[in-house]
Amino acid sequence: MATLKDVARLAGVSVKTVSNVVNGYSFVKPDNRRRVEEALEATGYRPNLGARNLRRGRTGFIALVLPELSIPYFAELAGLVIAAAQEHEWNVLIEQTFGTLSGERQALASLGPHLVDAAILSPEALQVEDFQLSVPAVLLGEHDVEVPISRVGIDNVAAAMTAVRHLISLGRTRIAAIGAHPQRGTAALRLEGYRAALEEAGLPFVSSLVVPAVNYHRADGAAAMRALLDLRNPPDAVFCFNDLLAVGAMRTAAERFVRVPHDLAIVGFDNNDESAYSSPSLTSVAPDKAAIARAAVDLLRQRADSPDLALDDVQTPFSLQVRESTVAR
Amino acid sequence: MATLKDVARLAGVSVKTVSNVVNGYSFVKPDNRRRVEEALEATGYRPNLGARNLRRGRTGFIALVLPELSIPYFAELAGLVIAAAQEHEWNVLIEQTFGTLSGERQALASLGPHLVDAAILSPEALQVEDFQLSVPAVLLGEHDVEVPISRVGIDNVAAAMTAVRHLISLGRTRIAAIGAHPQRGTAALRLEGYRAALEEAGLPFVSSLVVPAVNYHRADGAAAMRALLDLRNPPDAVFCFNDLLAVGAMRTAAERFVRVPHDLAIVGFDNNDESAYSSPSLTSVAPDKAAIARAAVDLLRQRADSPDLALDDVQTPFSLQVRESTVAR
DNA sequence: CATCGTTGTTCCAACGATGTAAAGACCGTG
DNA sequence: CACGGTCTTTACATCGTTGGAACAACGATG
Helix, strand or coil: CCCHHHHHHHHCCCHHHHHHHHCCCCCCCHHHHHHHHHHHHHHCCCCCHHHHHHHHCCCCEEEEEECCCCCHHHHHHHHHHHHHHHCCCCEEEEEECCCCHHHHHHHHHCCCCCCCCEEEECCCCCCHHHCCCCCCEEEECCCCCCCCCEEEECCHHHHHHHHHHHHHHCCCCCEEEEEECCCCHHHHHHHHHHHHHHHHHCCCCCHHHEEECCCCCHHHHHHHHHHHHCCCCCCCEEEECCHHHHHHHHHHHHHCCCCCCCCCEEEEECCCHHHHCCCCCCEEEEECHHHHHHHHHHHHHHHHHCCCCCCCEEECCEEEECCCCCCCC | CCCHHHHHHHHCCCHHHHHHHHCCCCCCCHHHHHHHHHHHHHHCCCCCHHHHHHHHCCCCEEEEEECCCCCHHHHHHHHHHHHHHHCCCCEEEEEECCCCHHHHHHHHHCCCCCCCCEEEECCCCCCHHHCCCCCCEEEECCCCCCCCCEEEECCHHHHHHHHHHHHHHCCCCCEEEEEECCCCHHHHHHHHHHHHHHHHCCCCCCHHHEEECCCCCHHHHHHHHHHHHCCCCCCCEEEECCHHHHHHHHHHHHHCCCCCCCCCEEEEECCCHHHHCCCCCCEEEEECHHHHHHHHHHHHHHHHHCCCCCCCEEECCEEEECCCCCCCC
């Protein structure tokens, strides 16, 4: 592999001059520039990023800390983050925490400043005291605890209200919620939105219609739905806190011969790609994932360049994708 | 951020002694070792990976080049590769090619030896002449062209035969195939297996029942299924070359009121997580993704340590997950 | 023609870690 | 107590790059 030295020898100039050409420094004689460029071409020179970053004090990487890539929402988001990072000449390092506190702590611990320039975090269990980071970071999604980190995400309360209002507008009155979770900040906010929409419509808040979910996997949605259908007075609609839960719920409904959407309307959250193709297709709250990815990376780029910018809180847009899983009674 | 120098000063020893302690060199006096360890603890020292790798000539990264993270198969695989790489102290850099030749060439070009120690490739369009790599690499999946690179994957012909034999054993006789593709090596192999299974059973090969797919997305499966249902004599079973195509096909069937599995049995390929939760759930060829990830990383570790090991071709196991989408006539 | 500013180039040091060689400490032995 | 051999530590160079200072060349200016 060719180094600057090799190129310099071939072009008959100093190493620094080659470096200047590579980095687009203006004052290089046309003649030398040509010779250097020819030598670069001839040797197929590619800068050694390790060395460059050692010298510059940057690494060229950002970390993306998320629960699990096998969860479609995070996979889709990761793809978008990678694309957005590329435009800032950043490479993305993905760390999976599997949603556990220890996994998250471990991921954070490995985020020394020599490994990454910045980090995008999507934690589920972290405590306030864990957020002692040595690099600029941004939190994806809202959390109910106050942490000294910038955030990017949608307004979860408003989004949940939109979903539940939609169900109410269809004449549904016994609306369940799947996905309550004592630790998750977003869960608390979505529950708050659910509650607010019910209240607004004068519907009672029935605690037996609120089902927790340990994880947010399909199996958890299926189990929660079983519990709901076993109630003496089952719901006529369900608001699921993510699409996987909704898919699980739909599966249980099908097994129990409960007709979706007629007997049971279902709304999900995240608008996964798969949700447009289920039968029936799933109505879902659709955060603008590309906007989230872009905003997060942009925010980090700014913080990486000037570290003491104030905290920011970027609200990205969302919409409600109405599909077959919700119709009027 | 503390460096070896800081630790050395604090412990009252030379930089190299600290380095020796950090790297587990045996001959350090207990007394010094203790002092160094205390100093390491006190300063919270973490090695600068850039510098270490510059010196050692390795980067600590491997590349995972794949079409798109939003495709569940690759997302699941990526998660497993990351986990497997972690055990070898490798970080994974994901590059998306979006299945285009230019995207793949670009990804390959960026794989200089100073960026990554090795690479895992999942190409779709690359030509033989593109495989001039400067780092050890392994190809995921089989390809019909011969390339001088080690491979890891299942036996696609056998897997396809297993799927089609299953349909035949259920009494299906007009079996379609969705996913033919002129460029993709795996497509050719799966088609070969499809053909072989038909022949073995004495069933005719009907070319109108073989539908190509440009991409392997859900929409392509839906479109292909529409074409099949428009035939004068539509199929009673479909073998889809991946689960996304199968999900699309199921969706079209539902829209057209074709009953799956009774009127139409469907088999997919990849066994995505979502396939267990569709209604009906999807029978699918299930490659052992964890085994693939592990084998690929292990193989690269060996090649990284001793670069001139011979080419290898690891066959990983697969099974057929029979679910609701296939029953006897 | 001495001086100056501009332009272009080179030399040197540094980023933080590690391999090498050599020096130093320490032991037992003759 | 000099010697050799085994531990233990250190100084130094080095990986490939870039920032800064120094230097060199140049025409223009007074």
